[in-house]
Amino acid sequence: MKLENDIIRKRYDRIAPYFEMMEAMMxxxxxxxxxxxxxxxxxxxxILEVGVGTGKNFEYYxxxxxxxxxxxxxxxxxxxSQKKAQKAVKVDLDLMDIQxxxxxxxxxxxxxxxxxxxxVPQPLKGLKELHRVCKPGGQVLLLEHVIxxxxxxxxxxxxxxxxxxxxxxxxxxxxxxxxxxxxGFAWVIVDxxxxxxxxxxxxxx
Numbered sequence: 001m002k003l004e005n006d007i008i009r010k011r012y013d014r015i016a017p018y019f020e021m022m023e024a025m026m027x028x029x030x031x032x033x034x035x036x037x038x039x040x041x042x043x044x045x046x047i048l049e050v051g052v053g054t055g056k057n058f059e060y061y062x063x064x065x066x067x068x069x070x071x072x073x074x075x076x077x078x079x080x081s082q083k084k085a086q087k088a089v090k091v092d093l094d095l096m097d098i099q100x101x102x103x104x105x106x107x108x109x110x111x112x113x114x115x116x117x118x119x120v121p122q123p124l125k126g127l128k129e130l131h132r133v134c135k136p137g138g139q140v141l142l143l144e145h146v147i148x149x150x151x152x153x154x155x156x157x158x159x160x161x162x163x164x165x166x167x168x169x170x171x172x173x174x175x176x177x178x179x180x181x182x183x184g185f186a187w188v189i190v191d192x193x194x195x196x197x198x199x200x201x202x203x204x205x
Contacts, residue, residue: 019079020079043138051113054083071095098116127182144176147175153197
């Protein structure tokens with residue numbers, strides 16, 4: 001599994017300087033509104049963002065909160081660090097693997113991720129780590145693209161998934177909702193506005 005981690009990390013390191021440009025159209029048309037919706041649900045003071053990437057969520061950080069943000073790609077984290085300096089964002093950045101978080105149990109009021117679990121080699125292990133570091137009664141908020149519930153489109157996504165995985169290190173056919181429900185949360189709710197491909201999920205510990 002370490003080999004798979006290293007392969008995916010290298011792919012993200014490779015595309016990090018071009019990542020925002022690659023996703024600019026989808027970001028403007030769809031993702032920005034979803035991110036705003038996601039972050040509007042944050043509760044509590046101490047927040048953990050996993051998979052910070054290039055810092056696309058910086059503008060949505062709630063005022064008056066303490067945010068810790070991690071990523072497993074050094075190159076992605078470098079982009080986020082530059083943006084942090086440019087925009088004077090208050091955030092503690094750290095290089096860390098979501099599958100093995102270096103935080104104590106029950107450390108955060110809210111744990112949040114956007115479009116991350118498509119690229120985690122062991123997604124259930126990563127989700128259990130989010131559950132572990134979240135405080136009792138706290139929330140885990142996830143915005144994820146998943147395999148379509150429409151059979152024909154699901155077949156297309158399964159067909160193209162190996163190509164996408166090689167190019168950018170992401171899977172487009174993950175059943176992330178099933179993994180979330182298996183991670184030990186007290187309850188899991190999917191936002192009613194979620195589509196057949198994009199899911200906004202709130203899980204409570």
